[in-house]
Amino acid sequence: MNHNNLGNVAIIIPAFNETVVLTESLKSALTLVSREDLYVVDDGSKDNTLLLALQFTKNILHVPSSQGKAKAINAAIKHFNLVGKYEYILPLDADTKVSPDFLQHTVPVLEADTDEKYICVIGKVNGSSHNWLTSYRMWEYEISQRIHKAAQEKERAIIVCSGCATLYRSSLFSKIEFPTDTVTEDMDLTFLIHRQSLGQIAFAPKATVITQDPFTLSDYINQVKRWNRGFWQCLKKHNAPWGGKMLDFELALSATEGLASGVLVLLLLILSPLIFYKQWSFLAIPFVFDFFIFFLPSIYYTMFVQSNDKIFKYIPLFYFLRGLNSVIFLYSFICSLFHLNKLSKWKHVARYRMEGAI
Amino acid sequence: MYTGFTLLNGFSLYFHVLILATFKCAAMLRPSLTKISNINIFTYRLEFVRE
Numbered sequence: 001m002n003h004n005n006l007g008n009v010a011i012i013i014p015a016f017n018e019t020v021v022l023t024e025s026l027k028s029a030l031t032l033v034s035r036e037d038l039y040v041v042d043d044g045s046k047d048n049t050l051l052l053a054l055q056f057t058k059n060i061l062h063v064p065s066s067q068g069k070a071k072a073i074n075a076a077i078k079h080f081n082l083v084g085k086y087e088y089i090l091p092l093d094a095d096t097k098v099s100p101d102f103l104q105h106t107v108p109v110l111e112a113d114t115d116e117k118y119i120c121v122i123g124k125v126n127g128s129s130h131n132w133l134t135s136y137r138m139w140e141y142e143i144s145q146r147i148h149k150a151a152q153e154k155e156r157a158i159i160v161c162s163g164c165a166t167l168y169r170s171s172l173f174s175k176i177e178f179p180t181d182t183v184t185e186d187m188d189l190t191f192l193i194h195r196q197s198l199g200q201i202a203f204a205p206k207a208t209v210i211t212q213d214p215f216t217l218s219d220y221i222n223q224v225k226r227w228n229r230g231f232w233q234c235l236k237k238h239n240a241p242w243g244g245k246m247l248d249f250e251l252a253l254s255a256t257e258g259l260a261s262g263v264l265v266l267l268l269l270i271l272s273p274l275i276f277y278k279q280w281s282f283l284a285i286p287f288v289f290d291f292f293i294f295f296l297p298s299i300y301y302t303m304f305v306q307s308n309d310k311i312f313k314y315i316p317l318f319y320f321l322r323g324l325n326s327v328i329f330l331y332s333f334i335c336s337l338f339h340l341n342k343l344s345k346w347k348h349v350a351r352y353r354m355e356g357a358i
Numbered sequence: 359m360y361t362g363f364t365l366l367n368g369f370s371l372y373f374h375v376l377i378l379a380t381f382k383c384a385a386m387l388r389p390s391l392t393k394i395s396n397i398n399i400f401t402y403r404l405e406f407v408r409e
Contacts, residue, residue, distance in 0.1 A: 143371065151374035154381050253370045261368075294368045 007107040009033055009167070010086040014072035016043040018094035019052055021212065026056040028097040032090075035059075039080055041072040069093075069163070070178035070185035077177070083170045093164040095212040098123075105207035106167040119172050119199025122149070122158065123165035123207030129308050132317045133220050137213040139311060139318065142302040146205065153203040157194075157246035159254065160187040161201060165209045172198060182237060184230025191238040194247045220321075224328050231255075232336035255333075262330030265323045 011029045040053040044066035061079050073091050106121040127138040152158045163186035179188040214220040241248035274280045
């Protein structure tokens with residue numbers, strides 16, 4: 001039982017070389033549950049992750065060589081028999097700080113659902129604005145969750161249950177486990193839930209977590225490559241968007257828009273000299289349209305809801321990142337189409353110390 | 359065609375804003391409507407779930 005008498009919740013944190021961030025993550029987890037309900041998987045770490053975790057809980061599963069996040073969580077669920085012991089399971093990332101009221105906003109959704117129509121509740125992922133890259137990610141999180149995910153919930157077609165912010169009914173893991181054959185196990189699991197009709201997915205935006213986003217451009221590119229690669233892997237694996245469900249409609253929408261955006265960016269890069277030399281100003285229409293109808297309002301919206309005006313000064317750099325994202329999306333599609341597996345390997349992202357309360 | 363292609367960039371955002379706005383209006387008129395069960399693009403009808 002957690003501190004707030006809200007359900008019977010186990011928290012699992014898989015960790016691979018996470019000494020820099022693990023303390024803050026474990027401290028935040030202990031604001032939700034007691035030490036007995038906190039489980040850590042040391043996924044073959046070479047640093048002091050294991051010793052650090054031992055200071056917070058005795059429930060530690062040590063895996064000699066790194067297996068990856070999905071296998072680590074699956075192993076912990078089996079090893080500690082969490083399905084039999086708990087009603088709910090909350091997997092967190094080692095670089096994630098969860099808000100103290102996370103369970104207050106998620107558990108009641110599942111408790112009130114006596115017919116057990118809902119299989120999980122997703123919280124909202126927040127970033128923290130340290131530099132231009134993390135500020136960009138903050139803007140992306142606002143748009144992708146407050147608008148896209150909120151609408152997808154109404155359509156009953158949420159395309160991804162965030163890996164670091166989803167409370168599951170433990171019964172789910174008696175039927176399926178985290179898939180291990182794609183690089184985005186959280187999206188793959190979400191597709192499985194839809195395809196096998198295992199239950200509905202709720203979104204609770206008041207339940208928040210803060211995650212660490214890449215600090216450097218190379219880490220950022222690697223992460224975006226992995227996410228995009230995972231997106232195409234999941235589409236192929238689950239025969240999307242040809243399944244005839246709302247999920248397929250949403251995926252077709254995302255894929256079409258992403259590809260169109262990639263082609264548009266490439267075209268603009270190639271044709272932009274003509275805007276100046278040949279005075280072909282009509283080529284600038286996408287820029288103007290995009291800036292006033294989409295980009296600027298969404299930036300103001302993010303600044304308002306996050307009470308952060310630093311974002312505004314990064315607008316030119318945001319355009320660079322948007323272009324980069326579109327090109328990576330297109331590239332990963334081509335790699336997926338021609339079975340090039342260059343992007344599927346997970347690379348460890350550099351961590352930085354997390355400070356302060358959430 | 360060029361403008362149409364431009365509109366496609368960001369289309370899902372406009373679509374999702376429209377879904378949220380439609381839902382908000384529908385929920386004001388009928389609070390029991392909590393989810394959209396289907397969008398029929400041929401009849402331009404939204405089919406809601408009653409809870």
